[in-house]
Amino acid sequence: MGYDFTLEDVRYLSSADGTSALTEVDQLELSARTHLADIGRVRARFGDRTAALVETTLLRRRAEVKLDPAPDWLLTDDALQQATPAVVARHRAGRVAGRAVHDVTCSVGAELSALVGVADVVVGSDLDPVRLAMAARNVPGATVIRADALVPCTRDTVVLADPARRSGGKRRHDPAALVPPLPDLLDAYRGRDLSVKCAPGLDYDALDWDGEVEVVSLDGGVREACLWSPGLAGTGVRRRATVLSADGCGWELTDAEPDDIPDREPGQWIVDPDGAVVRAGLVRHYAARHGLWQLDPRIAYLTGDAVPAGVRGFRIVEQFKYTEKALRQELARLDCGVAEILVRGVDVDPAVLRPRLKLRGSASLSVVLTRVGRTPVAFVCEAGVRA
Structure with missing residues:
Protein backbone atom coordinates (compact mmCIF):
# COMPACT_ATOMS: atom_id res chain seq x y z
CA MET A 1 0.00 0.00 0.00
CA GLY A 2 1.14 3.53 -0.71
CA TYR A 3 1.37 6.49 1.62
CA ASP A 4 -1.95 7.72 3.04
CA PHE A 5 -2.08 11.38 2.00
CA THR A 6 -3.99 13.97 4.03
CA LEU A 7 -5.56 17.28 3.07
CA GLU A 8 -2.70 19.01 4.86
CA ASP A 9 -0.27 17.13 2.60
CA VAL A 10 -2.16 18.34 -0.47
CA ARG A 11 -2.09 21.93 0.76
CA TYR A 12 1.65 21.74 1.44
CA LEU A 13 2.52 20.00 -1.84
CA SER A 14 0.47 22.60 -3.74
CA SER A 15 2.25 25.51 -2.07
CA ALA A 16 5.38 27.29 -3.23
CA ASP A 17 7.38 25.62 -0.44
CA GLY A 18 6.06 22.18 -1.39
CA THR A 19 6.74 22.74 -5.09
CA SER A 20 10.31 23.79 -4.30
CA ALA A 21 10.80 20.78 -2.04
CA LEU A 22 9.50 18.38 -4.71
CA THR A 23 11.92 19.86 -7.24
CA GLU A 24 14.77 19.22 -4.82
CA VAL A 25 13.69 15.65 -4.01
CA ASP A 26 13.34 14.85 -7.70
CA GLN A 27 17.10 15.36 -8.08
CA LEU A 28 17.66 12.20 -6.02
CA GLU A 29 17.92 8.76 -7.58
CA LEU A 30 15.49 7.13 -5.11
CA SER A 31 16.39 3.65 -6.34
CA ALA A 32 16.69 0.45 -4.31
CA ARG A 33 20.45 1.05 -4.26
CA THR A 34 20.23 4.58 -2.87
CA HIS A 35 16.92 4.41 -0.99
CA LEU A 36 18.17 4.56 2.60
CA ALA A 37 20.69 7.30 1.94
CA ASP A 38 18.20 9.35 -0.08
CA ILE A 39 15.49 9.05 2.57
CA GLY A 40 18.01 10.21 5.17
CA ARG A 41 18.82 13.31 3.09
CA VAL A 42 15.15 14.17 2.61
CA ARG A 43 14.37 13.65 6.30
CA ALA A 44 17.29 15.88 7.31
CA ARG A 45 15.94 18.67 5.07
CA PHE A 46 12.16 18.29 5.39
CA GLY A 47 11.43 16.29 8.54
CA ASP A 48 7.89 14.93 8.76
CA ARG A 49 7.15 15.98 5.15
CA THR A 50 9.49 13.22 3.93
CA ALA A 51 6.93 10.50 3.22
CA ALA A 52 4.62 12.79 1.22
CA LEU A 53 7.51 14.23 -0.79
CA VAL A 54 9.13 10.91 -1.63
CA GLU A 55 5.85 9.19 -2.45
CA THR A 56 4.75 12.03 -4.73
CA THR A 57 8.10 12.04 -6.53
CA LEU A 58 7.98 8.28 -7.15
CA LEU A 59 4.35 8.39 -8.27
CA ARG A 60 5.09 11.18 -10.73
CA ARG A 61 7.89 9.13 -12.25
CA ARG A 62 5.55 6.18 -12.70
CA ALA A 63 2.87 8.46 -14.13
CA GLU A 64 5.07 9.79 -16.91
CA VAL A 65 4.33 6.78 -19.12
CA LYS A 66 0.60 6.77 -18.35
CA LEU A 67 -0.78 10.27 -17.79
CA ASP A 68 -0.53 13.39 -19.89
CA PRO A 69 0.32 15.85 -18.49
CA ALA A 70 1.82 14.25 -15.39
CA PRO A 71 5.09 15.91 -14.28
CA ASP A 72 3.53 18.12 -11.61
CA TRP A 73 0.43 16.11 -10.67
CA LEU A 74 -0.55 15.08 -7.16
CA LEU A 75 -1.46 11.40 -6.98
CA THR A 76 -2.14 8.44 -4.72
CA ASP A 77 -0.92 4.93 -5.44
CA ASP A 78 -4.40 3.41 -5.89
CA ALA A 79 -5.53 6.36 -8.02
CA LEU A 80 -2.55 5.99 -10.34
CA GLN A 81 -3.06 2.24 -10.69
CA GLN A 82 -6.65 2.73 -11.80
CA ALA A 83 -6.14 5.95 -13.80
CA THR A 84 -7.03 5.69 -17.47
CA PRO A 85 -3.98 6.02 -19.75
CA ALA A 86 -3.96 9.40 -21.49
CA VAL A 87 -4.38 7.95 -24.99
CA VAL A 88 -7.47 6.00 -23.91
CA ALA A 89 -8.91 8.94 -21.97
CA ARG A 90 -8.53 11.21 -25.01
CA HIS A 91 -10.29 8.63 -27.18
CA ARG A 92 -13.23 8.47 -24.76
CA ALA A 93 -13.35 12.26 -24.48
CA GLY A 94 -13.63 12.47 -28.25
CA ARG A 95 -16.85 10.46 -28.14
CA VAL A 96 -18.52 13.10 -25.92
CA ALA A 97 -16.97 16.18 -27.56
CA GLY A 98 -19.13 19.28 -27.40
CA ARG A 99 -21.33 17.93 -24.60
CA ALA A 100 -21.59 18.91 -20.94
CA VAL A 101 -19.89 16.05 -19.10
CA HIS A 102 -19.92 15.04 -15.43
CA ASP A 103 -17.30 12.53 -14.24
CA VAL A 104 -18.96 11.23 -11.07
CA THR A 105 -15.88 9.28 -9.91
CA CYS A 106 -13.22 11.77 -10.91
CA SER A 107 -10.53 10.66 -8.43
CA VAL A 108 -7.36 12.73 -9.10
CA GLY A 109 -8.58 13.95 -12.49
CA ALA A 110 -7.14 11.74 -15.25
CA GLU A 111 -10.39 11.74 -17.23
CA LEU A 112 -11.09 15.40 -16.45
CA SER A 113 -7.77 16.38 -17.97
CA ALA A 114 -8.71 14.74 -21.29
CA LEU A 115 -12.16 16.35 -21.26
CA VAL A 116 -11.06 19.95 -20.70
CA GLY A 117 -10.96 21.70 -24.06
CA VAL A 118 -13.02 18.96 -25.72
CA ALA A 119 -16.29 18.91 -23.76
CA ASP A 120 -18.45 22.01 -23.52
CA VAL A 121 -18.65 21.85 -19.69
CA VAL A 122 -16.54 19.62 -17.43
CA VAL A 123 -17.63 18.69 -13.90
CA GLY A 124 -15.88 16.22 -11.61
CA SER A 125 -17.06 14.82 -8.32
CA ASP A 126 -15.85 12.31 -5.76
CA LEU A 127 -16.43 11.42 -2.12
CA ASP A 128 -12.75 11.21 -1.18
CA PRO A 129 -11.77 14.74 -0.05
CA VAL A 130 -8.05 14.13 -0.60
CA ARG A 131 -8.43 12.90 -4.17
CA LEU A 132 -10.90 15.69 -4.83
CA ALA A 133 -8.37 18.28 -3.63
CA MET A 134 -5.75 16.68 -5.86
CA ALA A 135 -8.13 16.81 -8.85
CA ALA A 136 -8.80 20.51 -8.26
CA ARG A 137 -5.03 21.09 -8.19
CA ASN A 138 -4.32 18.86 -11.22
CA VAL A 139 -7.12 20.09 -13.52
CA PRO A 140 -7.93 23.74 -12.82
CA GLY A 141 -10.10 23.91 -15.96
CA ALA A 142 -12.74 21.62 -14.44
CA THR A 143 -15.40 22.35 -11.83
CA VAL A 144 -14.83 19.98 -8.91
CA ILE A 145 -17.41 19.22 -6.21
CA ARG A 146 -17.79 16.66 -3.44
CA ALA A 147 -20.72 14.35 -4.14
CA ASP A 148 -21.84 10.74 -3.95
CA ALA A 149 -21.71 9.07 -7.38
CA LEU A 150 -25.04 7.34 -6.65
CA VAL A 151 -26.87 10.62 -6.04
CA PRO A 152 -27.28 12.54 -9.35
CA CYS A 153 -26.46 16.22 -8.85
CA THR A 154 -26.24 17.59 -12.41
CA ARG A 155 -28.80 17.76 -15.20
CA ASP A 156 -28.46 17.36 -18.96
CA THR A 157 -24.92 16.06 -18.67
CA VAL A 158 -23.24 12.98 -20.07
CA VAL A 159 -22.29 10.96 -16.99
CA LEU A 160 -18.91 9.24 -16.93
CA ALA A 161 -18.06 6.74 -14.19
CA ASP A 162 -15.11 4.55 -13.30
CA PRO A 163 -16.02 2.40 -10.29
CA ALA A 164 -12.99 1.56 -8.15
CA ARG A 165 -11.74 -1.94 -8.84
CA ARG A 166 -8.84 -1.77 -6.39
CA SER A 167 -8.55 -1.48 -2.64
CA GLY A 168 -5.15 -1.59 -0.99
CA GLY A 169 -3.61 -2.72 -4.28
CA LYS A 170 -5.99 -5.70 -4.62
CA ARG A 171 -8.42 -6.11 -7.51
CA ARG A 172 -12.16 -6.62 -7.08
CA HIS A 173 -13.84 -8.76 -9.74
CA ASP A 174 -17.47 -8.87 -8.59
CA PRO A 175 -19.43 -5.96 -10.19
CA ALA A 176 -21.45 -5.62 -6.98
CA ALA A 177 -18.23 -5.26 -4.96
CA LEU A 178 -16.97 -2.25 -6.92
CA VAL A 179 -17.08 1.23 -5.42
CA PRO A 180 -19.73 2.31 -6.18
CA PRO A 181 -21.38 -1.05 -7.03
CA LEU A 182 -21.93 -1.30 -10.77
CA PRO A 183 -25.59 -2.42 -10.57
CA ASP A 184 -26.40 0.52 -8.28
CA LEU A 185 -24.62 2.92 -10.61
CA LEU A 186 -26.58 1.72 -13.63
CA ASP A 187 -29.84 2.07 -11.68
CA ALA A 188 -28.97 5.59 -10.49
CA TYR A 189 -28.54 6.89 -14.04
CA ARG A 190 -31.05 4.76 -15.91
CA GLY A 191 -32.39 6.77 -18.84
CA ARG A 192 -29.40 9.16 -18.81
CA ASP A 193 -26.52 9.30 -21.30
CA LEU A 194 -23.99 7.21 -19.38
CA SER A 195 -20.51 5.80 -19.99
CA VAL A 196 -18.96 3.40 -17.47
CA LYS A 197 -15.38 2.15 -17.55
CA CYS A 198 -15.15 -1.50 -16.49
CA ALA A 199 -12.61 -4.30 -16.32
CA PRO A 200 -12.05 -6.00 -19.71
CA GLY A 201 -13.04 -9.39 -18.29
CA LEU A 202 -16.53 -8.17 -17.39
CA ASP A 203 -19.38 -10.57 -18.24
CA TYR A 204 -21.38 -8.13 -20.37
CA ASP A 205 -24.24 -10.55 -21.03
CA ALA A 206 -24.88 -11.02 -17.30
CA LEU A 207 -25.54 -7.27 -17.01
CA ASP A 208 -28.37 -7.35 -19.55
CA TRP A 209 -26.89 -4.13 -20.97
CA ASP A 210 -28.92 -2.69 -23.85
CA GLY A 211 -26.29 -0.24 -25.09
CA GLU A 212 -22.83 -0.65 -26.61
CA VAL A 213 -19.86 -2.44 -25.07
CA GLU A 214 -16.51 -1.10 -26.29
CA VAL A 215 -13.35 -3.10 -25.57
CA VAL A 216 -10.19 -1.01 -25.78
CA SER A 217 -6.58 -2.14 -26.19
CA LEU A 218 -3.44 -0.02 -26.06
CA ASP A 219 -0.18 -1.14 -27.65
CA GLY A 220 -1.42 -4.72 -27.86
CA GLY A 221 -2.70 -5.01 -24.26
CA VAL A 222 -6.43 -5.00 -23.49
CA ARG A 223 -7.03 -2.16 -21.02
CA GLU A 224 -10.75 -1.89 -20.40
CA ALA A 225 -14.32 -2.38 -21.44
CA CYS A 226 -16.54 0.68 -21.59
CA LEU A 227 -20.33 0.60 -21.41
CA TRP A 228 -22.09 3.23 -23.54
CA SER A 229 -25.80 3.80 -23.02
CA PRO A 230 -28.05 3.68 -26.12
CA GLY A 231 -27.96 7.45 -26.61
CA LEU A 232 -24.17 7.38 -26.87
CA ALA A 233 -23.80 4.12 -28.79
CA GLY A 234 -23.06 3.90 -32.48
CA THR A 235 -26.03 3.29 -34.77
CA GLY A 236 -26.83 -0.41 -34.73
CA VAL A 237 -23.72 -1.15 -32.64
CA ARG A 238 -23.73 -3.49 -29.64
CA ARG A 239 -20.03 -4.44 -29.64
CA ARG A 240 -16.99 -2.38 -30.60
CA ALA A 241 -13.25 -3.12 -30.55
CA THR A 242 -10.98 -0.08 -30.39
CA VAL A 243 -7.27 -0.67 -30.98
CA LEU A 244 -5.02 2.23 -29.97
CA SER A 245 -1.27 2.84 -29.92
CA ALA A 246 0.77 5.23 -27.80
CA ASP A 247 1.39 7.50 -30.81
CA GLY A 248 -2.34 8.22 -31.00
CA CYS A 249 -3.06 6.08 -34.06
CA GLY A 250 -5.80 3.49 -33.94
CA TRP A 251 -8.74 1.79 -35.61
CA GLU A 252 -12.17 0.46 -34.70
CA LEU A 253 -14.34 -2.51 -35.58
CA THR A 254 -18.02 -3.04 -34.73
CA ASP A 255 -20.63 -5.74 -34.99
CA ALA A 256 -22.50 -3.58 -37.50
CA GLU A 257 -19.98 -4.77 -40.10
CA PRO A 258 -20.46 -8.05 -42.01
CA ASP A 259 -19.11 -11.31 -40.57
CA ASP A 260 -19.49 -13.68 -43.51
CA ILE A 261 -16.27 -15.65 -44.01
CA PRO A 262 -15.47 -18.83 -45.99
CA ASP A 263 -14.88 -22.28 -44.51
CA ARG A 264 -11.51 -23.29 -46.00
CA GLU A 265 -8.31 -25.15 -45.29
CA PRO A 266 -5.48 -23.12 -43.68
CA GLY A 267 -3.92 -20.49 -45.92
CA GLN A 268 -0.27 -19.43 -46.02
Missing part, protein backbone atom coordinates in the same frame (compact mmCIF):
# COMPACT_ATOMS: atom_id res chain seq x y z
CA TRP A 269 -0.44 -17.34 -42.86
CA ILE A 270 -1.82 -17.45 -39.30
CA VAL A 271 -2.99 -14.18 -37.72
CA ASP A 272 -3.71 -13.72 -34.01
CA PRO A 273 -6.21 -10.80 -33.81
CA ASP A 274 -5.74 -8.03 -31.27
CA GLY A 275 -7.10 -8.89 -27.84
CA ALA A 276 -9.77 -6.18 -28.09
CA VAL A 277 -11.20 -7.93 -31.15
CA VAL A 278 -11.24 -11.27 -29.35
CA ARG A 279 -12.75 -9.91 -26.11
CA ALA A 280 -15.44 -8.02 -28.04
CA GLY A 281 -16.44 -11.19 -29.91
CA LEU A 282 -15.62 -9.68 -33.30
CA VAL A 283 -13.16 -12.24 -34.67
CA ARG A 284 -15.38 -13.11 -37.66
CA HIS A 285 -15.99 -9.42 -38.39
CA TYR A 286 -12.25 -8.78 -38.36
CA ALA A 287 -11.70 -11.76 -40.66
CA ALA A 288 -14.36 -10.55 -43.10
CA ARG A 289 -12.83 -7.07 -43.22
CA HIS A 290 -9.40 -8.46 -44.12
CA GLY A 291 -10.26 -11.45 -46.31
CA LEU A 292 -9.30 -14.03 -43.68
CA TRP A 293 -11.05 -17.09 -42.25
CA GLN A 294 -10.87 -19.17 -39.08
CA LEU A 295 -8.75 -22.26 -38.47
CA ASP A 296 -11.69 -23.50 -36.37
CA PRO A 297 -15.03 -21.76 -35.74
CA ARG A 298 -14.49 -21.92 -31.97
CA ILE A 299 -10.88 -20.67 -31.97
CA ALA A 300 -9.79 -17.05 -32.44
CA TYR A 301 -6.78 -17.78 -34.67
CA LEU A 302 -7.32 -16.64 -38.25
CA THR A 303 -5.67 -17.72 -41.46
CA GLY A 304 -5.33 -16.42 -45.00
CA ASP A 305 -2.97 -15.83 -47.89
CA ALA A 306 -2.03 -12.28 -46.84
CA VAL A 307 -1.53 -10.39 -43.57
CA PRO A 308 -3.35 -7.10 -42.82
CA ALA A 309 -1.09 -4.05 -42.95
CA GLY A 310 0.69 -3.39 -39.66
CA VAL A 311 -0.30 -6.77 -38.20
CA ARG A 312 2.06 -9.53 -37.09
CA GLY A 313 1.59 -12.77 -39.03
CA PHE A 314 3.10 -16.26 -38.97
CA ARG A 315 3.94 -17.91 -42.29
CA ILE A 316 3.19 -21.63 -42.05
CA VAL A 317 6.13 -23.95 -42.73
CA GLU A 318 4.67 -27.25 -41.55
CA GLN A 319 1.44 -28.46 -39.95
CA PHE A 320 0.70 -31.81 -38.33
CA LYS A 321 -1.30 -33.50 -35.58
CA TYR A 322 0.23 -32.31 -32.34
CA THR A 323 2.09 -34.56 -29.98
CA GLU A 324 5.05 -33.43 -27.96
CA LYS A 325 7.25 -36.05 -29.62
CA ALA A 326 6.20 -35.07 -33.14
CA LEU A 327 6.84 -31.39 -32.41
CA ARG A 328 10.25 -32.08 -30.89
CA GLN A 329 11.29 -34.14 -33.93
CA GLU A 330 10.05 -31.54 -36.42
CA LEU A 331 11.84 -28.67 -34.68
CA ALA A 332 15.04 -30.70 -34.57
CA ARG A 333 14.72 -31.40 -38.31
CA LEU A 334 14.30 -27.67 -38.96
CA ASP A 335 17.40 -26.88 -36.84
CA CYS A 336 15.34 -24.79 -34.39
CA GLY A 337 17.15 -23.33 -31.41
CA VAL A 338 14.61 -20.70 -30.31
CA ALA A 339 10.85 -21.25 -30.44
CA GLU A 340 8.07 -18.78 -29.68
CA ILE A 341 5.08 -20.88 -28.59
CA LEU A 342 1.50 -19.61 -28.92
CA VAL A 343 -1.34 -21.72 -27.54
CA ARG A 344 -5.10 -21.48 -27.85
CA GLY A 345 -7.67 -24.26 -27.45
CA VAL A 346 -5.33 -26.98 -26.15
CA ASP A 347 -4.12 -27.66 -22.61
CA VAL A 348 -0.41 -26.87 -23.02
CA ASP A 349 1.75 -24.58 -20.90
CA PRO A 350 4.49 -23.05 -23.12
CA ALA A 351 6.78 -22.52 -20.12
CA VAL A 352 6.59 -26.23 -19.27
CA LEU A 353 6.79 -27.43 -22.88
CA ARG A 354 9.75 -25.34 -24.06
CA PRO A 355 12.57 -27.00 -22.05
CA ARG A 356 11.19 -30.44 -22.91
CA LEU A 357 11.65 -29.72 -26.62
CA LYS A 358 15.46 -29.72 -26.10
CA LEU A 359 16.14 -27.13 -28.80
CA ARG A 360 19.76 -26.96 -29.89
CA GLY A 361 19.71 -25.54 -33.41
CA SER A 362 20.38 -22.10 -34.88
CA ALA A 363 17.00 -21.14 -36.39
CA SER A 364 14.27 -19.07 -34.70
CA LEU A 365 10.72 -20.27 -35.36
CA SER A 366 7.20 -19.74 -34.07
CA VAL A 367 4.92 -22.59 -33.04
CA VAL A 368 1.13 -22.23 -32.95
CA LEU A 369 -0.63 -24.98 -31.00
CA THR A 370 -4.39 -25.13 -31.39
CA ARG A 371 -7.13 -27.51 -32.38
CA VAL A 372 -9.08 -27.94 -35.59
CA GLY A 373 -12.29 -29.72 -34.76
CA ARG A 374 -11.31 -32.17 -32.05
CA THR A 375 -7.78 -32.65 -33.33
CA PRO A 376 -4.83 -30.88 -31.64
CA VAL A 377 -2.69 -29.38 -34.40
CA ALA A 378 0.80 -27.88 -34.44
CA PHE A 379 1.70 -25.21 -36.98
CA VAL A 380 5.43 -24.56 -37.24
CA CYS A 381 5.92 -21.13 -38.73
CA GLU A 382 8.63 -18.67 -39.65
CA ALA A 383 9.23 -16.26 -36.77
CA GLY A 384 6.34 -13.81 -36.63
CA VAL A 385 6.76 -10.76 -38.85
CA ARG A 386 4.77 -7.53 -39.11
CA ALA A 387 3.30 -6.77 -42.52
